[in-house]
Each structure stands twice: as structure tokens, then as C-alpha cells.
């Protein structure tokens with residue numbers, strides 16, 4: 001995260017001190033580095049430059065319009081999972097020719113919207129969905145391009161909540177039923193089978209599960225070609241992990257090195273759906289200590305951000321590094337603390353039993369590695385307005401989503417006449 005660094009004792013994002021953002025925008029807020037976002041995209045995309053490929057950024061990780069626009073400008077496509085994500089992608093100017101649509105529960109309206117936009121393809125997760133897509137396409141007089149998402153039954157060795165390619169998972173079609181499903185798909189009047197998709201999980205820290213999954217995919221691609229169903233696209237999903245604390249995940253070039261020899265001679269376009277690896281370490285959540293409280297057993301730092309702003313610690317027991325904005329504090333006395341928010345839940349914490357500098361009320365701190373699955377998973381729980389998102393670019397602070405107001409909180413709610 002070298003665009004987030006200490007300079008003269010203070011934490012900066014690129015050339016902007018975080019204290020300036022706190023002053024101008026307030027806390028809590030999400031802060032993204034434009035420079036890091038672009039660099040991460042280019043490193044990933046560049047690793048695969050020797051073969052025909054599409055990077056379809058998994059926008060579920062961060063779907064802010066400005067982030068999507070900058071990705072599109074870099075040549076990225078997107079992996080979407082809902083009509084809402086399609087709407088955002090189109091609004092941000094992502095070309096439909098680079099949009100792929102995954103998810104186990106696509107609704108007929110969403111399928112119609114995607115067909116109308118003429119997206120590249122649907123990643124189909126069941127035979128019932130295939131039928132639904134065929135019906136919607138028939139009613140619109142078009143043919144839907146699809147890839148079947150297979151479940152390769154590979155253990156990605158990550159958190160169980162973010163494993164997606166095991167037999168017991170709800171995602172994809174069992175690999176041993178794939179040929180049968182592909183044959184059925186090819187027989188539909190309004191379906192054109194163009195690819196095969198597999199995504200086995202998120203925050204992967206080893207290359208081996210990717211390779212094992214790809215080997216299963218390639219065996220199927222060959223078997224399908226022999227049965228007269230040639231495929232043009234192979235989608236290996238996303239999932240590359242990042243360093244939150246001491247993980248040492250492979251870099252995109254390591255992934256490319258392991259994968260390219262296996263796919264080089266195929267006449268296929270490789271699609272990849274990285275999310276976290278592009279945006280995770282390009283963002284932080286800036287928060288302020290409201291109170292320090294010494295409880296019976298431990299010390300609590302009560303901050304103005306909470307589980308509704310960043311749910312990963314509460315949901316997955318995920319580790320996010322926390323750094324004081326003023327470096328002097330980092331070198332001061334350390335204590336074991338819980339960093340907690342104001343939400344009325346015991347599970348509302350950003351760090352538990354963390355040995356960290358003894359900060360006090362008014363101190364600013366940055367929750368690191370919060371660019372992926374941060375703001376997008378935030379909620380209004382406890383009627384807390386969602387926080388702003390800020391993009392730093394060439395010394396400027398751009399508010400790319402403003403802080404919600406109390407009016408925003410009640411938008412769409414109504415008290416019916418009979419209660420008047």
C-alpha cells in the first residue's frame with residue numbers, strides 16, 4: 001500500500017495528508033488512491049498481455065461510479081451479479097461487450113435488461129436458469145450468449161464463507177454433469193453456448209487451487225470440442241488474495257506464469273474476474289476515536305466507524321491493520337485494545353485484542369485494506385447515514401459519494417393514511 005505512507009510523521013494518501021481529508025470531508029470516510037487503482041489494474045492486465053484476454057473487474061468488490069469509470073478507461077470490463085450492477089456499469093461507461101453476468105438467482109427482468117444491453121454473456125449457474133434465459137431471449141427475439149459455470153469441486157483453502165467451488169456450494173453446475181448440461185444448452189433455440197466459467201473462491205493465497213481448477217476446466221473444454229461444442233471463452237473467475245496482515249499471496253504475474261502454459265495453444269479468449277486484488281489495498285476507512293474506555297478486562301477505543309460501515313471483521317473475523325494518522329502515536333506505548341463502533345451489538349468491532357498504540361479521544365486512525373468489500377457491504381443499521389467515498393488524484397480530494405443525510409435515511413418510507 002505504498003500510496004498510503006507516512007511523510008513527515010503523518011499518514012498520506014498519495015500527496016494528500018489524511019488529516020486534510022478529515023478536516024474537509026469529516027470522518028468516517030472511505031479514501032481511495034487513484035494511482036493505486038490504476039497501477040493494480042495495469043499490473044493484472046499486463047501479466048496476461050501475451051494472450052487474448054478480458055479483465056472483467058468484479059464490481060461487487062467496489063461499485064462506485066468513479067471507480068468503474070476509471071476501470072473502463074483502463075480497458076476493463078466488469079463481472080456483474082445483478083440488474084443494479086448492470087445499471088451502474090452502463091452508467092459508468094463500461095462497454096457491454098466486456099460485461100459478463102454471474103449469480104445463481106437472475107430474475108427474468110434482469111435477464112431482459114442484460115439482453116437489451118447486449119452484454120457479452122451470462123455465466124449460467126443451473127439448468128433452470130438456462131431455461132429461463134432461453135424463454136426471455138425467445139420473447140425478445142434474440143439469442144443469448146452463455147457460458148456455463150461449472151463447480152470444479154476444488155478446495156480454495158480460504159474462509160468457508162467465501163469458498164464457492166466446493167461440491168456443497170450453491171454455485172455452478174457439478175463438473176460431472178457439465179457435458180450433459182452443455183449438450184442441453186446447445187439444443188436451446190435462443191441460446192448460444194460460447195464459454196465455460198469457474199470461480200472457486202475469494203482471498204486465495206496459493207496458485208495451486210487455480211491451476212487444479214483450470215485443469216478440470218480444460219479437460220471439459222477438450223471433451224466438449226470432441227462432442228462438436230467448441231468454446232470461444234474460458235473464464236477462470238477472480239479470487240486472487242491480498243495482504244491484510246502477513247499473507248503472501250501470489251502476484252498476478254505468478255498466476256499468469258502458472259496458467260499461460262496451459263491455455264496458450266487454445267484458440268480461446270481468457271476472461272478473468274479479479275475484484276479484491278485490484279481495489280482492496282487501494283482504499284482505507286478513516287475514522288476518529290470518540291472515547292477511550294478502560295473496562296474491567298480490557299481497554300476499548302470507541303471510534304466513529306462501525307460494523308455497518310465495514311462489516312468484514314464482524315462477519316468473517318477478518319483482520320484489518322489499523323494505523324494512527326500521526327506516526328508519533330505509532331511509536332508510543334502500546335496496549336491491548338478492542339476497537340469498537342457505536343452500534344448496539346457486541347459483534348460491532350473493527351479489531352479485537354489488538355496490541356496497538358494507546359490512542360485517545362480525537363485521534364485519527366486508518367483502517368487499512370478497506371477498498372474491497374468495504375463501502376459496498378455497508379448498511380444503515382442503527383440509522384447511521386452511510387459514509388462518503390473520496391478519490392485522491394494528483395493532490396486533489398474528490399468526493400465521489402457524499403455523506404448520506406437524515407433525509408436520505410427515510411427516503412422512500414411512508415406513514416400510511418390510517419396512521420395519520
Ligand SMILES: Cc1ncc(COP(=O)(O)O)c(C=O)c1O
Nearest residue numbers: 058202203238239273274275276
Ligand atoms: C463469480 C465471481 N467472480 C469474481 C469474484 C471476485 O472475487 P475476488 O474479489 O476475490 O477477486 C467473485 C467473488 O468471489 C465471484 O463470485
Ligand SMILES: N[C@@H](CCCC[NH3+])C(=O)O
Nearest residue numbers: 060162202203312372373
Ligand atoms: N465479501 C467477501 C468476499 C465475497 C466474494 C464474493 N464472491 C469479503 O469481504 O471477503
